[in-house]
């Protein structure tokens with residue numbers, strides 16, 4: 001039931017998203033808008049503006065969510081459209097991604113947005129740039145979605161940063177959201193996505209939107225995973241209204257994590273041959289997904305697609321026409337999973353959705369006998385690095401104390417000595433890890449894989465959504481987070497791979513000795529409450545006891 005509203009009802013002003021999600025049980029309808037390239041006065045810009053205004057005029061649309069250079073292309077900034085929406089009393093979610101902005105620019109942008117009256121932010125790592133003036137733009141990825149959530153959470157508390165605790169600034173009041181890419185195929189992709197989701201919630205995400213997908217069992221699983229890990233934040237279900245071109249595009253794998261299977265594409269192709277090009281079918285499919293989301297317990301839907309305003313409203317009116325239990329049959333109908341897709345929970349035979357019982361094969365794969373076998377397949381270099389790290393880089397070890405004393409002396413020695421030692425270290429790490437000399441080493445955070453050289457987005461706080469069957473969307477290399485998962489799992493340590501504070505790379509350390517920075521407490525390890533892969537997490541305990 002809605003609690004007494006503090007918001008005026010005598011003016012055309014939709015209620016804040018925060019109020020709807022936190023103080024009511026309203027099922028929230030959100031529509032995603034993609035801005036155009038060029039000025040808003042151009043035809044394509046005016047078309048998006050008209051669409052947004054028409055949606056803003058309808059009380060059923062609670063929020064409009066505006067993208068930030070999607071697909072890595074330069075598009076009109078979301079706040080240009082958003083400002084017009086705010087003036088119309090329309091709640092807006094602004095997407096902010098880390099691909100084009102460093103942490104200072106993102107902070108500055110947050111102050112700008114807060115000053116202009118924007119309240120809701122969706123924090124994203126973002127897609128790698130795909131185009132640009134006179135050549136492809138370089139990507140920034142100074143921080144990632146988790147770092148962005150952490151930084152904006154601190155700004156909500158009125159602090160500039162950890163370094164200036166006590167420097168009170170006027171707090172921002174953002175409702176922060178995040179996404180989860182849950183329709184992945186492999187265990188080594190799915191599980192790290194769930195762990196990252198937990199870290200996002202811990203870092204300040206107050207609502208979650210999942211990736212586009214057409215598998216009700218996985219959709220159900222997400223809510224059960226959130227219960228399992230006690231992540232109590234509302235989730236909006238992504239409902240993308242298909243068309244033949246969109247289905248073909250998704251089927252081609254162009255957007256990693258968005259899957260249209262062969263079976264679904266066959267249905268789409270058949271329907272698209274009808275006189276209306278399948279439009280009625282696609283709108284009804286989306287309405288069924290909305291009904292399923294409501295039935296499963298999602299707090300709302302996040303509808304996307306290339307549609308007119310009337311089409312979005314049609315989806316909502318079809319949804320309303322269904323009986324309260326109809327969604328159960330729809331859920332059986334919309335289950336397009338990938339071959340050998342990994343699920344964290346067993347299927348419920350009766351509903352065909354997710355049960356609360358952990359995947360039997362997954363549990364069996366964590367038995368001591370299987371893990372012993374897995375350890376035999378782990379690269380020897382990883383075993384050696386683990387051992388060396390344990391003896392020298394673990395703070396309580398004698399090796400660490402000796403190394404610390406040694407580097408204290410080195411600090412007092414001549415520059416030339418420091419330089420030679422740094423070169424020796426760097427040479428060794430180039431051979432072993434393709435080191436880029438960032439000076440703030442994350443090797444122990446990612447099972448001895450270097451994020452600078454082996455991750456296109458320098459993700460230090462978990463995987464982005466950009467894998468296909470465990471391979472990175474850029475360059476088709478194995479994702480370092482999938483590899484790290486496999487390595488850690490062999491030691492029964494995968495579940496706490498992200499059980500730590502948020503890592504921010506310190507740019508000031510670039511080109512300096514990471515070992516000296518580590519032993520002398522200058523790098524992120526001095527701040528982050530990490531356990532470098534040691535078993536102790538609550539998450540692990542919960543899973544094994546389930």
Ligand code: SF4
Nearest residue numbers: 435436438441442450
């Ligand atoms: S994280 Fe930095 S210091 Fe560590 S191996 Fe990579 S580039 Fe080198």
